[in-house]
């Protein structure tokens with residue numbers, strides 16, 4: 001059985017693993033090794049994740065995890081970026097566990113948190129242009145493309161901003 005829960009310190013290792021493996025599986029074909037390694041080092045290191053599972057506030061609602069038989073198979077987190085505006089900041093699964101509905105369950109947990117605790121009425125997400133594993137998921141969830149933005153340091157990499165009403 002898959003359980004969706006708020007993450008705690010015992011999930012740090014598993015979150016780092018799914019985010020690292022998920023990141024390589026998602027961007028390995030389209031983005032440089034240097035870029036991927038930098039993102040993983042900055043965002044998915046143990047020290048940072050340990051802090052991010054112990055904090056939960058308006059700006060960062062903490063990590064949610066999908067756990068099966070004690071193993072983390074997915075992780076996601078979000079926060080509020082405006083009065084009634086939430087954002088999904090991160091969502092990754094064990095790459096072998098896509099398209100089983102786990103991403104939907106994680107997104108639903110974050111959406112519930114943002115609506116019930118913080119009054120969100122709208123939700124945003126950023127996704128890299130060309131991410132064929134992420135964009136169709138967001139479209140299936142009712143997100144619509146709004147605008148794009150180049151990474152100032154890596155202008156070839158374009159970030160797409162999507163939003164939906166929640």
Ligand SMILES: CC(C)(COP(=O)(O)OP(=O)(O)OC[C@H]1O[C@@H](n2cnc3c(N)ncnc32)[C@H](O)[C@@H]1OP(=O)(O)O)[C@@H](O)C(=O)NCCC(=O)NCCS
Pocket residue numbers: 022026091092093094097098099100101102103104105126127128131132133134135136137138140141
């Ligand atoms: C994006 C991700 C979290 C989605 O989770 P998931 O568990 O695979 O998605 P679900 O099974 O809940 O799918 C929900 C819907 O999206 C659709 N969908 C998901 N991925 C899809 C894809 N690559 N192509 C087409 N449709 C897709 C499903 O068919 C389903 O549609 P339905 O509701 O009409 O049946 C997961 O695929 C993943 O980890 N992808 C790689 C990482 C990534 O891109 N993260 C986002 C970075 S911004």
